[in-house]
Amino acid sequence: MRSSLQCQINRLGPFNNGFAGLCSAFITAGFSLAGTELVGLAAAETDNPRRNVPRAAKQVFWRIVLFYFTSLTVIACIVPFNHPQLLTKAHSADVRASPFVIAIQDAGIKVLPHIINAVILISVLSVGNSSTYASTRTFNALAELKQAPLILRYIDRAGRPLASLVLCLGCGLLAYFGCLPGGATQLFDWLLQVSALSSFFTWGSICLAHIRYRAAMKFQGQSTKYVPFKACFGIWGSYLGLVLNISAVAAQIYVASSGLYGPFRFWSWFGDVVAVPVIFLSFLVWKVFSNKDTGGWVNLEDMDLVTGRRLITEAEYDTEREDRKRWNCWQRVVRFFC
Numbered sequence: 001m002r003s004s005l006q007c008q009i010n011r012l013g014p015f016n017n018g019f020a021g022l023c024s025a026f027i028t029a030g031f032s033l034a035g036t037e038l039v040g041l042a043a044a045e046t047d048n049p050r051r052n053v054p055r056a057a058k059q060v061f062w063r064i065v066l067f068y069f070t071s072l073t074v075i076a077c078i079v080p081f082n083h084p085q086l087l088t089k090a091h092s093a094d095v096r097a098s099p100f101v102i103a104i105q106d107a108g109i110k111v112l113p114h115i116i117n118a119v120i121l122i123s124v125l126s127v128g129n130s131s132t133y134a135s136t137r138t139f140n141a142l143a144e145l146k147q148a149p150l151i152l153r154y155i156d157r158a159g160r161p162l163a164s165l166v167l168c169l170g171c172g173l174l175a176y177f178g179c180l181p182g183g184a185t186q187l188f189d190w191l192l193q194v195s196a197l198s199s200f201f202t203w204g205s206i207c208l209a210h211i212r213y214r215a216a217m218k219f220q221g222q223s224t225k226y227v228p229f230k231a232c233f234g235i236w237g238s239y240l241g242l243v244l245n246i247s248a249v250a251a252q253i254y255v256a257s258s259g260l261y262g263p264f265r266f267w268s269w270f271g272d273v274v275a276v277p278v279i280f281l282s283f284l285v286w287k288v289f290s291n292k293d294t295g296g297w298v299n300l301e302d303m304d305l306v307t308g309r310r311l312i313t314e315a316e317y318d319t320e321r322e323d324r325k326r327w328n329c330w331q332r333v334v335r336f337f338c
Contacts (some may be wrong), residue, residue, distance in 0.1 A: 001190070016081055016082075016119050017260055020254065020260040021254055021260065023251035023252075023255050024255050024260060026248065027248055027251055027255065029195050030200065030244075030245075030248045031200075032063065032068070033068075033199075033200070034203070035197030035199075035200060036064070036132075037126070037203065037206060038133070038134050039053060039056050039057050040053070040057075040089050041058075041133075041134055041138070041212075042133075043136060050228040051228075053228075053229065054228060057229065066142040071100075075100060075103055077097045079099045079102050079106070079107070079297070080101045080127035081104050083099075083102060085102055086102060098116065098117075098120060100116050101113045101116050101117065102119075113139035113195055115220060128172075132165070132169070132172075133167055135160045135164070136164040136165045136168050137161065137164075138163045138165035139152045139167060139168065140152055140153060140155070140161040140265055141162075147286065151163050152164045152167065173231055174188075175188065175191075176192060177191070186197055186316060190271050190274045191269050192272055193271055193272060193273075193274050193275055194275045194278055195275075196275070197249065197252055197273075197275035197276070198275055198279060199248070200245045200247070200248045200249050200252075201279050203245050204241075204242055204246060204249075205243060206241075207238040207239070207241040207242040207245065208238075208242055209234055210231065210235065210238040211238050211239065211242070212300075212303070213303075213305070214234075214235045214238075215300055216300045216303040216305060217305060218299040219301060219310040220301065220303075220305065222301070222305060249276065250272060252272065253273050253276070255272070256268075256269045256271060256272035256273050279294055297330065
């Protein structure tokens with residue numbers, strides 16, 4: 001009886017506080033899925049990326065479905081949205097605010113919460129490691145394109161972008177602003193919002209780049225036959241992703257303006273949407289001060305689709321096709337999904 005009543009209460013969770021509450025849950029869910037783009041970023045340092053990157057991309061999708069969606073669906077039926085220990089002022093910076101820990105504590109299991117906390121800490125270290133990898137490679141690539149200080153191009157004999165690494169680790173020290181009293185905490189909140197909302201701009205840019213890339217291939221008469229990995233939903237999936245990312249940014253602005261978290265205060269509102277002016281200002285500054293040949297909109301006929309691309313030959317394509325013909329039914333199913 002208690003379990004049935006609790007599930008009925010939990011159904012109100014995403015719809016608590018009306019449409020603004022739904023938008024808030026939507027934003028949090030979208031931010032939690034960020035980081036999967038690292039699969040593409042790691043392609044440059046992967047052995048046989050033509051084979052391994054598509055498989056990694058598919059496996060990331062299934063890991064998200066199995067370990068993220070499934071576990072959160074179960075947790076949503078166990079932990080009510082108005083649990084007193086869930087994201088309150090007393091516990092918002094405490095490991096006890098984790099819904100996984102709360103569910104285990106409510107079940108009366110004594111040892112497992114400590115194991116979950118250890119898993120969370122290991123996950124945080126993993127996120128820090130992957131974020132450092134992504135940021136250093138991004139800065140290094142920007143420097144190669146002369147869109148960042150040229151010193152960031154430096155790579156040591158072991159292949160590590162040391163200058164970019166020092167910069168990124170130095171920026172990570174800004175997180176300690178959260179330990180300072182007064183206005184420094186607000187500055188930390190602004191940094192947190194910039195990093196959180198920037199993921200929507202990242203994926204919106206990826207979707208737009210894919211749309212433009214496929215349009216340029218069609219305009220220049222290039223076939224997708226030799227493309228090693230094609231998106232499952234094609235260009236329409238990118239259109240949907242672009243709309244959803246724009247909607248997420250709009251939802252963040254709406255939630256910040258709705259007074260969901262208290263009376264409207266300008267600096268509090270600005271802190272929630274600070275990523276929007278920062279990113280657009282950075283984009284406009286680059287367009288204004290960049291070189292003339294890279295500052296404008298690139299037409300489809302002017303897009304370079306060949307430089308840096310490894311073109312597969314007809315013989316290699318035929319060899320791969322013959323190998324696929326020898327797969328049995330089980331291998332075809334596994335290769336399709338994984």
